[in-house]
Amino acid sequence: MRQIRQKSIATRHAPRTTHHAHWLLLLCISLLLAGCGERGFNRKAMLQGIVDEIILPNHALFVARSAELETAVRALHADPTDANLANAQAAWKTTVDAWSGVQLFDMGQINRDFMHPAIDRIPPNIDGIEQSINDGQSLSMERVNSFGSNKKGLPTLEYLLFLPDLTDQRRLEYTLATAEVLAQNAADLETAWRDYADDFVSAELDNQNTNSSISMLVNEIVRRLEIIMGLGLGQPLGLNIQTDGEAHPETLFSPYAGYTEERLLHQLISVQTVLDGGIDDYLDYLNLTPVEEQPLSERLDNAIAEAIVLTGQLDDLERRVVEDRESAEAAYAAIREVAILTRVDLTSQLGVLLTFSDADGD
Amino acid sequence: MQTGIKTIGTLNWRAEQYAVYRSLFPDPLTVLHRAFGLVLLIGTLRFMARGWIETFYLIPQFHFSFVSWARPLPAVGMWAVFVGMAIAAMCIMVGWRTKWALATFFLLFTYVELLDKTYYLNHYYLVSCLCFLLFWLPNNPHAILLTRCYLVLVYFFAGIAKLNADWLLHAQPLRIWLPANAHLPIIGWLLDYTWVAYLFSWGGALFDLTIGFFLCNKRTRPYAFAALVIFHLLTGWLFQIGMFPFIMIACALVFFDWNMLASESVLSKRLKSTWMFREIQFPKHAPTKCELISSRLLSLLGNVVRGAYSQMSTYRVNSIVPSQHIATIVISLFFIAQIVVPLRHIAYAGDVNWTGAGERFAWRVMVVDKAGMAFFELTERETGRQFSADPHAYLTPQQVMQMSFQPDMLVQFAHFLGEKYNAEVRVEAYVSINGRSSRLLLDPTVDLTQE
Numbered sequence: 088m089r090q091i092r093q094k095s096i097a098t099r100h101a102p103r104t105t106h107h108a109h110w111l112l113l114l115c116i117s118l119l120l121a122g123c124g125e126r127g128f129n130r131k132a133m134l135q136g137i138v139d140e141i142i143l144p145n146h147a148l149f150v151a152r153s154a155e156l157e158t159a160v161r162a163l164h165a166d167p168t169d170a171n172l173a174n175a176q177a178a179w180k181t182t183v184d185a186w187s188g189v190q191l192f193d194m195g196q197i198n199r200d201f202m203h204p205a206i207d208r209i210p211p212n213i214d215g216i217e218q219s220i221n222d223g224q225s226l227s228m229e230r231v232n233s234f235g236s237n238k239k240g241l242p243t244l245e246y247l248l249f250l251p252d253l254t255d256q257r258r259l260e261y262t263l264a265t266a267e268v269l270a271q272n273a274a275d276l277e278t279a280w281r282d283y284a285d286d287f288v289s290a291e292l293d294n295q296n297t298n299s300s301i302s303m304l305v306n307e308i309v310r311r312l313e314i315i316m317g318l319g320l321g322q323p324l325g326l327n328i329q330t331d332g333e334a335h336p337e338t339l340f341s342p343y344a345g346y347t348e349e350r351l352l353h354q355l356i357s358v359q360t361v362l363d364g365g366i367d368d369y370l371d372y373l374n375l376t377p378v379e380e381q382p383l384s385e386r387l388d389n390a391i392a393e394a395i396v397l398t399g400q401l402d403d404l405e406r407r408v409v410e411d412r413e414s415a416e417a418a419y420a421a422i423r424e425v426a427i428l429t430r431v432d433l434t435s436q437l438g439v440l441l442t443f444s445d446a447d448g449d
Numbered sequence: 450m451q452t453g454i455k456t457i458g459t460l461n462w463r464a465e466q467y468a469v470y471r472s473l474f475p476d477p478l479t480v481l482h483r484a485f486g487l488v489l490l491i492g493t494l495r496f497m498a499r500g501w502i503e504t505f506y507l508i509p510q511f512h513f514s515f516v517s518w519a520r521p522l523p524a525v526g527m528w529a530v531f532v533g534m535a536i537a538a539m540c541i542m543v544g545w546r547t548k549w550a551l552a553t554f555f556l557l558f559t560y561v562e563l564l565d566k567t568y569y570l571n572h573y574y575l576v577s578c579l580c581f582l583l584f585w586l587p588n589n590p591h592a593i594l595l596t597r598c599y600l601v602l603v604y605f606f607a608g609i610a611k612l613n614a615d616w617l618l619h620a621q622p623l624r625i626w627l628p629a630n631a632h633l634p635i636i637g638w639l640l641d642y643t644w645v646a647y648l649f650s651w652g653g654a655l656f657d658l659t660i661g662f663f664l665c666n667k668r669t670r671p672y673a674f675a676a677l678v679i680f681h682l683l684t685g686w687l688f689q690i691g692m693f694p695f696i697m698i699a700c701a702l703v704f705f706d707w708n709m710l711a712s713e714s715v716l717s718k719r720l721k722s723t724w725m726f727r728e729i730q731f732p733k734h735a736p737t738k739c740e741l742i743s744s745r746l747l748s749l750l751g752n753v754v755r756g757a758y759s760q761m762s763t764y765r766v767n768s769i770v771p772s773q774h775i776a777t778i779v780i781s782l783f784f785i786a787q788i789v790v791p792l793r794h795i796a797y798a799g800d801v802n803w804t805g806a807g808e809r810f811a812w813r814v815m816v817v818d819k820a821g822m823a824f825f826e827l828t829e830r831e832t833g834r835q836f837s838a839d840p841h842a843y844l845t846p847q848q849v850m851q852m853s854f855q856p857d858m859l860v861q862f863a864h865f866l867g868e869k870y871n872a873e874v875r876v877e878a879y880v881s882i883n884g885r886s887s888r889l890l891l892d893p894t895v896d897l898t899q900e
Contacts, residue, residue: 127631127641299632317839326837375625375884386886427822427879431887435820438629440689447570447691 133365145188152185153273160266167253187353211242231264249343348401394421484699486542519563555580601661606812608657620646621883622818821853821880867898
């Protein structure tokens with residue numbers, strides 16, 4: 088009896104040891120896999136690459152262009168000829184192009200310091216600008232710098248340069264002071280980004296934490312595309328909000344210079360640059376699209392390329408949003424496609440929570 | 450309960466002895482009340498402290514209410530509701546007028562949950578259900594059993610919901626969620642590996658399916674509880690799930706036979722040293738190894754729990770439950786509903802994870818990753834004029850986000866727009882589920898105001 092019992096105990100214990108062996112084997116395999124499997128994606132390196140190759144160079148370019156613009160406006164101020172005006176207008180356009188490559192990076196400390204609105208706030212306060220020109224007070228750089236953001240910056244300069252009155256000395260003074268303030272703000276912005284860059288690269292918190300850099304970057308891409316789609320084209324076309332359903336060409340980003348399509352185009356290109364600058368590799372690494380579907384990186388690539396082509400074909404937008412709307416509507420649809428892909432598919436695959444969500448899940 | 454002789458095992462105790470005994474070694478339901486009340490209190494205070502009363506219920510101008518009568522009160526009213534909830538939670542915790550407190554908390558909490566689908570969480574639903582159940586439960590051993598059954602059911606259904614191809618074969622959505630946490634210390638580097646997502650998926654499903662039964666079994670209980678604590682704390686660390694881990698850990702305390710342990714093991718020594726019990730001869734059991742381990746573990750936990758309230762507090766019951774018969778009927782219906790409701794999606798067309806029909810109240814916890822974007826196109830009935838509506842003009846970003854992939858909410862908002870503009874409303878809602886390419890959730894040609 089006793090023997091039988093012992094035997095039964097023995098047999099009961101025997102499989103347990105093999106059980107342990109199984110677990111041990113599994114553990115070994117796991118560690119092996121961990122050791123020699125794929126090494127993970129270096130998110131920091133991706134961010135560093137985006138900073139070094141896109142963000143900082145774009146800021147440097149913007150500083151250089153702003154300085155050139157200041158020089159051109161100074162020449163115009165000293166010698167208000169049509170040739171100098173054309174120069175200043177051209178310089179304004181190249182500065183706006185450079186600015187479009189910077190706008191996407193309004194995040195973290197930069198955003199908290201409200202640096203972008205001082206450079207570009209649409210629309211400019213025309214009445215306020217005219218009032219300041221006519222109030223007889225000093226139009227020094229210091230004074231203009233103290234103005235609200237809708238009375239300085241690129242939109243104000245656009246108004247002053249593209250609806251010019253070369254005989255009005257005070258208007259020229261205001262123009263010069265605005266260009267000086269802009270150049271200063273551009274330089275300050277670049278410095279601020281250089282100071283922030285290390286924090287940005289190392290702030291690799293979780294993607295769900297809205298402060299993480301990847302999360303901020305993706306949020307900015309989503310936001311920028313929705314601005315391009317909604318405010319850039321949707322609003323003038325009368326498509327996006329409960330307007331009266333009519334076209335509103337006066338809401339175009341660049342009504343005085345007629346430069347809206349270029350602004351939109353360059354902003355799209357800047358989004359494309361960031362997507363190509365590492366986010367696509369990250370998506371490919373994550374490899375989350377089911378095999379039967381086209382990988383997200385490719386779909387994004389195609390969609391934004393299409394949007395860029397169609398936006399590049401836009402001309403005379405002021406008229407096109409009112410009549411012969413096909414090209415503008417086609418560009419709008421293509422941009423919307425990219426906006427959907429980023430807001431829905433991209434945030435989804437990256438596990439990024441959009442900024443506003445201060446709430447629990449389950 | 451408060452008078453006469455109480456028999457525990459072979460021992461007859463006087464009422465005051467029993468009171469001391471109960472406070473030192475409460476029955477599992479009392480422990481549950483204490484822990485559950487504490488978690489509810491913290492949860493309520495946290496909700497208020499985060500300013501969510503304002504951002505969730507006072508700021509939005511439109512609410513996705515579950516029932517038409519559920520409307521938020523003005524600010525003072527909403528704050529009063531939450532203060533009431535905090536007080537009720539405190540009462541549940543200390544065991545004062547417990548049934549009243551449970552009824553109050555249930556009514557207030559459920560009212561708040563009914564206000565807006567945006568903030569629906571499975572663990573909020575669990576809180577409502579548990580308050581309801583605990584209110585109706587009789588004060589006898591069946592109550593403990595029924596509470597345990599209920600929790601087993603919850604875990605089991607959560608496990609069943611995970612038995613789908615995405616979860617098991619593609620490790621989705623964990624393959625999305627885990628790499629997003631790759632920065633975490635210690636385990637972060639592991640989360641980048643696909644096999645880890647598979648391990649978590651299968652482990653999670655297995656855990657949900659079996660944990661309830663392992664908790665019921667006396668021998669496996671301490672290990673199951675340890676596993677449960679680790680599981681919930683880990684998920685709480687990885688994901689933004691608020692009070693969920695703590696609610697589940699608090700609930701799991703009901704699986705321990707606190708009072709049994711007391712009379713059978715080392716804990717009885719403490720009781721014997723109390724002057725009131727000197728004359729009582731405790732039966733001598735040789736505690737099993739497993740009992741010894743669990744009793745040590747529990748005496749530690751028990752001290753923590755007991756420390757929160759007075760030792761002499763007594764447990765009031767049956768003060769407002771009108772009739773045992775009614776209670777029996779209510780509880781029976783409750784359990785039938787708890788089995789039918791989570792399975793109702795079987796009766797609906799389509800995959801529940803995609804359509805969302807039957808997704809709520811069904812313990813489908815964390816089974817899908819969804820994101821969406823919706824465009825509302827309006828056609829005025831009188832003029833035929835077409836225009837778009839931006840949901841952000843009426844909804845908070847969080848409401849927009851939740852609505853964008855939930856058909857019933859899209860329909861609800863379409864009705865709102867339709868009435869406001871006297872228009873037909875069509876929706877283009879693009880939704881991505883578990884990393885798949887986004888596609889249309891609803892037919893964009895259908896006027897949703899007719900749905």
